[in-house]
Amino acid sequence: xxLEELKNKFEQFLKQKGHKIxxxxxxxxxxxxxxxxxxxxxxxxxxxxxxxxxxxxxxxVYRTVRLLQEFGAIREVIKLGNRTIYxxxxxxxxxxxxxxxxxxTIIEFYKEEIEELQDKxxxxxxxxPVNHRLEIFGLCSACKERRHExxxxxxTA
Amino acid sequence: xxLEELKNKFEQFLKQKGHKIxxxxxxxxxxxxxxxxxxxxxxxxxxxxxxxxxxxxxxxVYRTVRLLQEFGAIREVIKLGNRTIYxxxxxxxxxxxxxxxxxxTIIEFYKEEIEELQDKxxxxxxxxPVNHRLEIFGLCSACKERRHExxxxxxTA
DNA sequence: TTAATTGCAAAAACTTTGCAATCGG
DNA sequence: CCGATTGCAAAGTTTTTGCAATTAA
Numbered sequence: 001x002x003l004e005e006l007k008n009k010f011e012q013f014l015k016q017k018g019h020k021i022x023x024x025x026x027x028x029x030x031x032x033x034x035x036x037x038x039x040x041x042x043x044x045x046x047x048x049x050x051x052x053x054x055x056x057x058x059x060x061v062y063r064t065v066r067l068l069q070e071f072g073a074i075r076e077v078i079k080l081g082n083r084t085i086y087x088x089x090x091x092x093x094x095x096x097x098x099x100x101x102x103x104x105t106i107i108e109f110y111k112e113e114i115e116e117l118q119d120k121x122x123x124x125x126x127x128x129p130v131n132h133r134l135e136i137f138g139l140c141s142a143c144k145e146r147r148h149e150x151x152x153x154x155x156t157a
Numbered sequence: 158x159x160l161e162e163l164k165n166k167f168e169q170f171l172k173q174k175g176h177k178i179x180x181x182x183x184x185x186x187x188x189x190x191x192x193x194x195x196x197x198x199x200x201x202x203x204x205x206x207x208x209x210x211x212x213x214x215x216x217x218v219y220r221t222v223r224l225l226q227e228f229g230a231i232r233e234v235i236k237l238g239n240r241t242i243y244x245x246x247x248x249x250x251x252x253x254x255x256x257x258x259x260x261x262t263i264i265e266f267y268k269e270e271i272e273e274l275q276d277k278x279x280x281x282x283x284x285x286p287v288n289h290r291l292e293i294f295g296l297c298s299a300c301k302e303r304r305h306e307x308x309x310x311x312x313t314a
Numbered sequence: 315t316t317a318a319t320t321g322c323a324a325a326a327a328c329t330t331t332g333c334a335a336t337c338g339g
Numbered sequence: 340c341c342g343a344t345t346g347c348a349a350a351g352t353t354t355t356t357g358c359a360a361t362t363a364a
Contacts, residue, residue: 020338020343042328057346062329079236082327082354098284109278117271118293125264126298127255133294136275138286177318177363199353214321219354239329239352 003033006073006090013071027055028064032074032088038106039086041065078106078135096134102143160190163230163247170228184212185221189231189245195263196243198222235263235292253290257297259304264297 007029011021031048032039039047044065045058056064065086068074078085078099085106096114098107114134122129139147164186168178188205189196196204201222202215213221222243225231235242235256242263253271255264271291279286296304 018343022338022344024345059330059347060345063344079233079241084236084328098279098282098286100284101287107282107284109282111274111278114271114274117268117274118291121266121268122255122293122295125255125266126301127257127264127293127295128301129255129293129295130258131294132292134275134289134291136279136284136286136289138279138284138288141283144283144285175318179319179363181320216322216355217320220319241353 002091003029010068010071010073014067019067024056024060025064025067027052028061029068029073031055032068033090035088037088038077039088040083041086075131077133079133080135080137096136098136098138098140100140100143101137102139102146105140105142107140159248160186167225167228167230171224176224181213181217182221182224184209185218186225186230188212189225190247192245194245195234196245197240198243232288234290236290237292237294253292255293255295255297257300258294259296259300262297262299 007026010025010029014021014025028044028048031051032044034051035044035047041062045061048055048061065074069076069086073089074086075089076084077087077097080099080101093110094115095108095110098109099105100107118129118132121127164183167182167186171178171182185201185205188208189201191208192201192204198219202218205212205218222231226233226243230246231243232246233241234244234254237256237258250267251272252265252267255266256262257264275286275289278284
């Protein structure tokens, strides 16, 4: 299974860094996997707290999220106002996001040409990219329609 | 002058929104303009506090930053860890950023083709973009060299 | 006059950390 | 056994907010 493979690799990562293989760290991975693709840390803490408090405490969640980021299993993909939304990458290919500012829907996309152009820009500036994030904020299809309906009502009010 | 024009427009904006033209709000604009292109709020608060405490308090800075964002004079351009870096836009043409994770240097760039491709992606998803942010994190030219030098020393140590 | 704005201090929200107890290797 | 990890509560950060005093219109 994909998840098991990820855990094995994380185990290697931990050993290599001189860290220990603990129940909590792997329990958190399971909870992240069962929560869905995108999450915020406090959301995750609540989720774990509801499901099984014994998995890990808030501090351990924060500490483990950091480790998983270093490892590369999760990424900060959306920064909106004071919120940080993480994504469980788990081997998924790289992609960017469209974020609906009305309903919070997140749409993933990948555009090879954009990636290539970024590399080109970096070269032009003798800059060595390590990672990047492209966020497009706007209105999704459904919210756009909803707005039009509302506008209609306002107009007749 | 560019700055005066911006202030005039901001005045219109405030009036239109039913807000008042206050000394503090315009003083903050001056301070932002004199600080430089990129800033963090707490930095700005300190800057104002050092220069002339009477301009505005921390709360007013936070509240005004929000207004200026709505107005469009400033943008959240970089989100790195828990830091938010704002940019004083002031009529500057749209652009994206390369951020050196080592020294914090910020390089601005603009790539028409990337913008076009983004629009294309949005169309494909029936998504109406309102704004976007592309951050490329990595190593600037100088830091790259510095790292190579260090590696050399380590190797001979 | 009177409604918006300000400064202050308190609270909120999010994240990190010191420390004693516990656990993994 | 020893050092890393955990949970807890306390402290740090950053941002927001209630309220009385002040100011703009």
